[in-house]
Amino acid sequence: MTARIGILTVSDRAHRGVYEDLGGPAIRDYMSEALTNDWEAVAQVVPDEMEAIQSALIEMIDVRGCSLVVTTGGTGPAVRDITPEATEAVCEKMLPGFGELMRQVSLQYVPTAILSRQTAGVRGQALIVNLPGKPSAIRDCLDAVMPAIPYCVDLIEGAYLTTDESRVKAFRPKA
Amino acid sequence: MTARIGILTVSDRAHRGVYEDLGGPAIRDYMSEALTNDWEAVAQVVPDEMEAIQSALIEMIDVRGCSLVVTTGGTGPAVRDITPEATEAVCEKMLPGFGELMRQVSLQYVPTAILSRQTAGVRGQALIVNLPGKPSAIRDCLDAVMPAIPYCVDLIEGAYLTTDESRVKAFRPKA
Amino acid sequence: MTARIGILTVSDRAHRGVYEDLGGPAIRDYMSEALTNDWEAVAQVVPDEMEAIQSALIEMIDVRGCSLVVTTGGTGPAVRDITPEATEAVCEKMLPGFGELMRQVSLQYVPTAILSRQTAGVRGQALIVNLPGKPSAIRDCLDAVMPAIPYCVDLIEGAYLTTDESRVKAFRPKA
Numbered sequence: 001m002t003a004r005i006g007i008l009t010v011s012d013r014a015h016r017g018v019y020e021d022l023g024g025p026a027i028r029d030y031m032s033e034a035l036t037n038d039w040e041a042v043a044q045v046v047p048d049e050m051e052a053i054q055s056a057l058i059e060m061i062d063v064r065g066c067s068l069v070v071t072t073g074g075t076g077p078a079v080r081d082i083t084p085e086a087t088e089a090v091c092e093k094m095l096p097g098f099g100e101l102m103r104q105v106s107l108q109y110v111p112t113a114i115l116s117r118q119t120a121g122v123r124g125q126a127l128i129v130n131l132p133g134k135p136s137a138i139r140d141c142l143d144a145v146m147p148a149i150p151y152c153v154d155l156i157e158g159a160y161l162t163t164d165e166s167r168v169k170a171f172r173p174k175a
Numbered sequence: 176m177t178a179r180i181g182i183l184t185v186s187d188r189a190h191r192g193v194y195e196d197l198g199g200p201a202i203r204d205y206m207s208e209a210l211t212n213d214w215e216a217v218a219q220v221v222p223d224e225m226e227a228i229q230s231a232l233i234e235m236i237d238v239r240g241c242s243l244v245v246t247t248g249g250t251g252p253a254v255r256d257i258t259p260e261a262t263e264a265v266c267e268k269m270l271p272g273f274g275e276l277m278r279q280v281s282l283q284y285v286p287t288a289i290l291s292r293q294t295a296g297v298r299g300q301a302l303i304v305n306l307p308g309k310p311s312a313i314r315d316c317l318d319a320v321m322p323a324i325p326y327c328v329d330l331i332e333g334a335y336l337t338t339d340e341s342r343v344k345a346f347r348p349k350a
Numbered sequence: 351m352t353a354r355i356g357i358l359t360v361s362d363r364a365h366r367g368v369y370e371d372l373g374g375p376a377i378r379d380y381m382s383e384a385l386t387n388d389w390e391a392v393a394q395v396v397p398d399e400m401e402a403i404q405s406a407l408i409e410m411i412d413v414r415g416c417s418l419v420v421t422t423g424g425t426g427p428a429v430r431d432i433t434p435e436a437t438e439a440v441c442e443k444m445l446p447g448f449g450e451l452m453r454q455v456s457l458q459y460v461p462t463a464i465l466s467r468q469t470a471g472v473r474g475q476a477l478i479v480n481l482p483g484k485p486s487a488i489r490d491c492l493d494a495v496m497p498a499i500p501y502c503v504d505l506i507e508g509a510y511l512t513t514d515e516s517r518v519k520a521f522r523p524k525a
Contacts, residue, residue, distance in 0.1 A: 077445060077472050078505045085443070093260070095252060096271075096446075097278045097289030103447045111497035111521045114447030115505070122252050147286035155253045155290070171286045268435070270427060271446075272453045272464030297427050322461035330428045330465070346461045 003039040003159030005031060006060035006069030006126075008046065008053070010083045011133065014073075015047040023072030026135035030142050034168045037161055042066055048074050053086035061090075061126040067158030068149065069126055070142075073133035075118040084117045087128050091121030095152075098129055102141040106132070109140065120145075125158045147171050178214040178334030180206055181235035181244035181301075183221065183228070185258045186308065189248075190222040198247030201310035205317050209343045212336055217241055223249050228261035236265075236301040242333030243324065244301055245317075248308035250293040259292045262303050266296030270327075273304055277316040281307070284315065295320075300333045322346050353389040353509030355381055356410035356419030356476075358396065358403070360433045361483065364423075365397040373422030376485035380492050384518045387511055392416055398424050403436035411440075411476040417508030418499065419476055420492075423483035425468040434467045437478050441471030445502075448479055452491040456482070459490065470495075475508045497521050 007027045013019035028041050042064045046052040053074070060066045074083030088094060098120035106113030118130035118141075129145065131138045150161040150170040163170040182202045188194035203216050217239045221227040228249070235241045249258030263269060273295035281288030293305035293316075304320065306313045325336040325345040338345040357377045363369035378391050392414045396402040403424070410416045424433030438444060448470035456463030468480035468491075479495065481488045500511040500520040513520040 076505055077443065077477070077502055079442075079507075081443075092254075093252065093256075093292065095290060095292060096274065097291060099446065100275055100278060100450055101282070101289050103450060107451070110523070111519075112501050112523065114451050114495060114498050115445060115502050116447060117443065117445060127252070145289060148289050151287050152252055152290050155251055157254075169286075173285070173287065267429075268427065268431075268467065270465060270467060271449065272466060275450055275453060276457070276464050302427070320464060323464050326462050327427055327465050330426055332429075344461075348460070348462065 001159060003037055003161060004042055004064055004066040005039055006064070006066040007041050007043040008056050008060065008069060008071040009044070010046055010048055010053055010071055010074035012047045012080060014045050021045050022135050023131070023133050023138060026138045027070050027072060027131065030139060034146060034163050035161060036164050037159070048080040048082060050082055050086050053083060054090050057086065057090045057123070057128060061123050066126050067153050067161070069128045070131055071128065072131045072138060075116050075130050075132055077115050077117070081117070083130055084119045087119060087121055087130055091123050091128060093122050095120040095122065098145050101144050105140055105144040106137060122156050125156050127152050127156060127158070143168070176334060178212055178336060179217055179239055179241040180214055181239070181241040182216050182218040183231050183235065183244060183246045184219070185221055185223055185228055185246055185249035187222045187255060189220050196220050197310050198306070198308050198313060201313045202245050202247060202306065205314060209321060209338050210336060211339050212334070223255040223257060225257055225261050228258060229265050232262065232265045232298070232303060236298050241301050242328050242336070244303045246303065246305045247313060250291050250305050250307055252290050252292070256292070258305050259294045262294060262296055262305055266298050266303060268297050270295040270297065273320050276319050280315055280319040281312060297331050300331050302327050302331065302333070318343070351509060353387055353511060354392055354414055354416040355389055356414070356416040357391050357393040358406050358410065358419060358421045359394070360396055360398055360403055360421055360424035362397045362430060364395050371395050372485050373481070373483050373488060376488045377420050377422060377481065377492075380489060384496060384513050385511060386514050387509070398430040398432060400432055400436050403433060404440050407436065407440045407473070407478060411473050416476050417503050417511070419478045420481055421478065422481045422488060425466050425480050425482055427465050427467070431467070433480050434469045437469060437471055437480055441473050441478060443472050445470040445472065448495050451494050455490055455494040456487060472506050475506050477502050477506060477508070493518070
């Protein structure tokens with residue numbers, strides 16, 4: 001079975017084509033390096049609109065069957081930044097540890113890491129994780145949380161994800 | 176006055192008797208070693224059901240007069256894991272610092288610590304703290320948060336708890 | 351343009367005059383040392399009442415035009431401590447990273463730092479940050495979060511704040 005992974009770029013400018021989407025491709029490249037199971041990307045670019053973000057998340061999970069959806073953009077304090085609220089609105093449960101760890105890791109680079117409101121949560125059999133918009137920060141954040149993602153997806157009965165151990169050491173507790 | 180401490184095991188399997196409750200006894204052992212005041216345990220095992228968890232918490236606090244209730248189990252991302260939501264539903268205020276610190280401590284052992292959604296909150300004159308299900312993780316988490324618990328219970332006007340300083344250094348600021 | 355900074359002391363005792371307000375002046379002193387732009391303080395002392403705290407926050411932001419409001423007091427677990435709830439009630443979005451970092455810094459000094467429920471959030475073009483009541487803790491918390499505040503206020507289109515680099519290294523990413 002081929003796992004499906006949603007990659008959702010949330011950006012007014014990327015959606016209007018004013019600006020090239022760099023976040024989405026950065027996530028796709030990371031996953032290509034990290035994952036060793038069969039998988040395919042379900043990618044979309046939406047504007048910073050509550051309705052558009054929620055619809056895209058629901059479609060990726062409920063219709064397209066993604067086990068993991070990674071968003072990029074819209075996690076800051078500005079008035080248009082609403083990705084965390086849209087994520088929470090479609091999730092049944094939240095996982096605050098993802099945001100805590102990603103902010104802690106980003107704090108090693110910039111003191112403004114505390115402005116990021118990124119979070120994670122579960123909808124059905126899918127994990128949604130918010131990442132920042134900047135490609136270098138995307139990589140730092142995924143390095144931090146990726147080791148926990150395959151086991152999380154096991155627990156919610158999504159696809160079985162495996163990783164290249166030289167790249168990401170996924171952890172599954174002994175039964 | 177004898178302090179009462181609730182110990183709530185949340186587990187479908189332990190409730191059905193399919194599986195021995197290890198979490199509840201681990202908490203009781205820890206408290207026996209750590210506390211030097213008179214206290215008695217009010218222990219119960221419930222399934223992973225919103226109604227059952229909430230009723231047990233309310234009974235332990237409002238009827239049995241517990242000053243501290245410690246739960247074990249039901250804090251993960253799986254569909255049946257709802258202890259944090261049940262806790263939040265019966266609390267007047269939440270204390271996010273407990274969950275943050277416990278996840279941070281657990282991260283030293285396993286990267287999947289970010290999957291734990293454990294939290295803490297206050298209902299009336301009682302503090303509720305969620306712990307994971309695994310006995311070794313229970314001990315690590317209690318070592319991290321126990322130093323702050325007696326003063327917290329003072330502030331909410333619960334029982335006066337004292338600890339064996341060689342085991343847990345409870346901190347109370349000078350007045 | 352002169353920036354306005356709200357300083358809100360939340361304390362039943364300071365409001366009744368039973369006890370001198372030390373938190374408000376500690377914040378004012380800190381800002382005087384840290385900020386190099388023109389600014390003026392809008393200071394008020396209110397009791398630990400939901401309605402009074404919310405009204406003061408709204409007045410400082412919507413009427414007086416503050417770009418930053420810093421509160422002191424009312425962040426603990428006691429029944430009268432409701433500053434975080436009042437803050438959340440008037441904010442459009444929350445910034446959990448502020449509370450996480452401030453608790454982490456305070457944990458270096460006291461294990462009871464996890465009892466603090468302080469948070470931060472955005473209302474309109476203003477950032478609200480909760481600080482503890484104790485003057486020494488105020489200083490530690492502001493040292494931790496102040497480097498991120500000017501850029502946060504930029505992002506929400508408040509006043510342009512500048513700092514004395516020898517005191518606080520404000521970080522603004524290169525455009």
